[in-house]
Amino acid sequence: MPTTYTVKFDIATEPVEVPGGTLITDAAQKAGIEIGQPCGGQGRCGQCAVQVTSGKVRRRSTMRLAAEDVEQGYALACQTVIEGDLTVVIPLQDQIQERLTTGQSASEVAIPDGYDCCEAQYIQRIPLTLSPPNMEDQTSDWARLKTALLKATDLADAQISLPLLLNLPTILRGSEWEITTFINRENSAEGLAQVIDIQKGRISKDKPLWGAAVDIGTTTVKVVLVNLLTGEVKGQAAEYNQQIARGEDVISRIIFASKEDGDEKLRELVVGTINDLITKACRRARTKPSQVYKTTISGNSTMMHLLLKIPASSIRLAPFITVVNHLPILNAAELGLNIHPQGVVDCLPGVASYVGADITAGVLSSGMDDTEKLTLFLDVGTNGEMVLGNRDWLVTCACSAGPAFEGAGVLHGMRATTGAIDEVWINEDTLDITWRVIGDEKPKGLCGSALISLLAEMLMTGIVNKGGNICHSLDTPRTRKGSHGGEYVIAWADETQIGEDIIITDVDVDNLLRTKAAIFAGFTVLADSVGIPLEMVEQVLIGGGFGKFINVEKAIQIGLLPDMPWERFQFLGNTSLKGAYLALLNYHDRNRIAGIADKMTYIELSADNRFFDAFTSAMFLPHTNMALFPTVEEALKSKE
């Protein structure tokens, strides 16, 4: 019988007793702590890193950990077994996040120039002094408040809910009839509002009025805390979506949700994530979550269904149907959000199973629905969603691009975090390579932007041919034949943190080709569906965290992006979060998003033969039809 050890986690209330040899992840679970394991406990993602501050452990693998991290006691919880009494520190998720990502600290959203935050506000705070009742004026408490409220505003009518009525007489009489009402206007100029809170005393105009914009990504959840009176962002926080421990992508989450209590578990995890982030953002802004009166939420359709525990199975199975795209307005208590219980929760509308609110919000923040210019909007993550159009019309589609650019399906692929090679250059004479690593340390793998550059450089230097095969007979030790066909060595084992060669293989190239071909085929079908040649597109707007680091020249060279002048491309960052932020502030933009959702024509690619044809044609570097890529053709010719 193995010896039993005591493990004390810093964030647990009680230590737990476990037998020697137990994994730290299992001990944590016993202590009631969920440690995210996006890679399923294979020691590949590094998400489960914890710090063992005292006691003896045995690390089976330290992949994803730097030597100095190991020295400081860091260990992958899923790869480390307990061999003595331990004390373990669980790093805050956002510390992990900050350790793993390039971590921008600047705000992801900003008040647009010339924007009037006081125009078309939803949440308003109205201080009121009521005349006390007397025998000549026996108006009811609520009628008295309502009359004063309508007089003080441009409102035509106001409503109140039962929970507020229960406290109304106490508040009015306890405040000498001096109060501040918080109202939520309908999303129109008709002047209808709901009273959502009543507080004693007249609150000063200078005191901020808080709202939160939330973007629920499949991987990452982001929150910005906004002073609704000025539009200023006063706090923000981001963290991996805690659902990630139950599946990396939307499909595996939907499957998990359909298991017993899986839907409730996923709901709790994402609501927990949002609540954590709101708490953190509030701490940074020196306020409390109970002072937040509105939350506007963006995210893909699966995330929205799981947040509300709406069955999502029909999203996964043909014919791919959402239960609902336009959700009713909810209150925080209904949803379990830890803001003011009567706080308003607005889940933005989506279009289809794979074109969700993240895209409608993205289109809004891109401004493509308000321009005459023919615009292509692109958001690449696990899926690639794209929209073509302008102020008059919008067509959209989603292609199962696969997460190759996020590092999945590529032997040494990884997310764009510390230790990832993010840019490469190949010498066309020596076929030798130089690279840049995030965090200026020894490399562990390649992130998406490096994969694009690598593929482009390999094409331009003849290391890979148009068909995607690596020529392993070239005059360099970096090309070689491996067990799965040709290989090219990016970094030799002794140059890396992982102690083995970082390579790219024919299989990797094929996966990358499929991804880029799916995206380009999406462009082709969209353009084809409206009978407009792709080259007529006047601007290409790219949203999503990934977009920010793409080298346009290289992306064109591999045929991921259409061949057009670079100045037509713009990278917009997290357009989903930006759209949620704008919709939080005012109902004009919120109505625009609803209009975008209604206006978009969705094209289902899985049922479209044009898509398969276009995909097959795009399974070359850059494309079978070189006429579509004249600059690439020219560059390739010049190298011959």
Next chain:
Amino acid sequence: MPTTYTVKFDIATEPVEVPGGTLITDAAQKAGIEIGQPCGGQGRCGQCAVQVTSGKVRRRSTMRLAAEDVEQGYALACQTVIEGDLTVVIPLQDQIQERLTTGQSASEVAIPDGYDCCEAQYIQRIPLTLSPPNMEDQTSDWARLKTALLKATDLADAQISLPLLLNLPTILRGSEWEITTFINRENSAEGLAQVIDIQKGRISKDKPLWGAAVDIGTTTVKVVLVNLLTGEVKGQAAEYNQQIARGEDVISRIIFASKEDGDEKLRELVVGTINDLITKACRRARTKPSQVYKTTISGNSTMMHLLLKIPASSIRLAPFITVVNHLPILNAAELGLNIHPQGVVDCLPGVASYVGADITAGVLSSGMDDTEKLTLFLDVGTNGEMVLGNRDWLVTCACSAGPAFEGAGVLHGMRATTGAIDEVWINEDTLDITWRVIGDEKPKGLCGSALISLLAEMLMTGIVNKGGNICHSLDTPRTRKGSHGGEYVIAWADETQIGEDIIITDVDVDNLLRTKAAIFAGFTVLADSVGIPLEMVEQVLIGGGFGKFINVEKAIQIGLLPDMPWERFQFLGNTSLKGAYLALLNYHDRNRIAGIADKMTYIELSADNRFFDAFTSAMFLPHTNMALFPTVEEALKSKE
């Protein structure tokens, strides 16, 4: 130490052990059973009668019980101590009710002639066959349903709540896309509706669609169960308001509510009463409460506050303010009503602390808001509420009439139940009296209608003078001097069930005078406030159960009702329940009630000197100003 006995109540799950000498009420409480004791456990009201089917008890008092009841084991729980192991049957409250009241079995409400029940309905049931989704039609489940719903109806827009969305995909796919939706329309012709239920399959048009109208009286709660498709009443039930065990009148209830958890207790009691009644009414109509989709509730302002647990203290204390008169629409789950959880609960609007929804609903059902005739509407219960006006204007007031006509404050007064004398005649020569008893048995006391007749007959025969004093020196043994002044004997001890003389005293007459004076003073002030002489009133409409049994001639003779031709008086029954029934059926009538509430001018009598003057003038029989009662003056003269 006393012996311990086992008491088994039929409706309790477990027997209880109590010491010998314990009151049955206390034993019942120990068993978790609340036995109503409106009289506070004095053995006076008879409400706590139970049936001891085996075992030994000692009855301290059997007042209110007939000899045959006692033979059958009936006992007043508050007056009976346990002297052996017992089995006790608690009669159903409505059995008690039926034993104690005259118990009409005919419906209290009826479909008005020529009334179109299909016009302006709130709740509608729409069967729909949806086309299943496919790759060419990926509309979301909700959008699919909504499109079909709008197509099948004249609706302009429809909304759905989150709880229904959670089940939507399962219902649609489990029913082969054949469903029936239940909607609640807004109270206007604008065509907005909320989906409140979705059931599998197409429900036949012939199947009833249920709603319930509820009248919460301070004393009695009544429910009628209505097929909303036809307007027919298919079940009804009435029961004492279970709150009565916590106080007889609104003032004592408000005081109880302000004690710790008192508000929650009272809420539970009245919600429990309503749920019991709905269950009973449903049983009679062979349906289930979960099939009831709407409840429209009428009641005085205090009852409405207590139902919703809204603090009611300000109703009791000057300046007598309600928290709210126009309540938001609620759903059944919010309120704890045992109908369909998404069922709509509409609490009708009131006007002031002492003019509640019972009066606005009463005005509607009286039709006085829709006639050119100058109308006086009167509802006498514990308070007397009255409304004067016509289709153009309405003024209203409430006078603390006191419950003398309900039997309180009168030595041998009682409610109009079995054993109550309800009519009397005095021979003007012999001054002897004959009477009629409810239930054709020996009398126990006098109910309100008998008190009015008695006072009138005593006045006409000179037994009581205009000042309200009983002449105890008349040539009959029935008049005599008692400890509180003059007395008149209505029934000798051996003629009664109670074994003592049933008498009326100077003190009783004074209480009755105060009550009738308060009511008549109310009329005077209302007429005075609009500058119209009371005799201009073209019709007097009398609501409330009490009204039905008043002898108009006698009521005029004592100065309770104004002296005008008898044909101007109409008795309308339970106008509050009737108004709730009409508002349940259609939004035209519901909107009319809201309009009535808005239109009514409320006059606060407690701050009105005119009221005190008018009250003082009315403290005579029939009045100090005999010119107001010409027919009475003439009748009195003819006797001289």
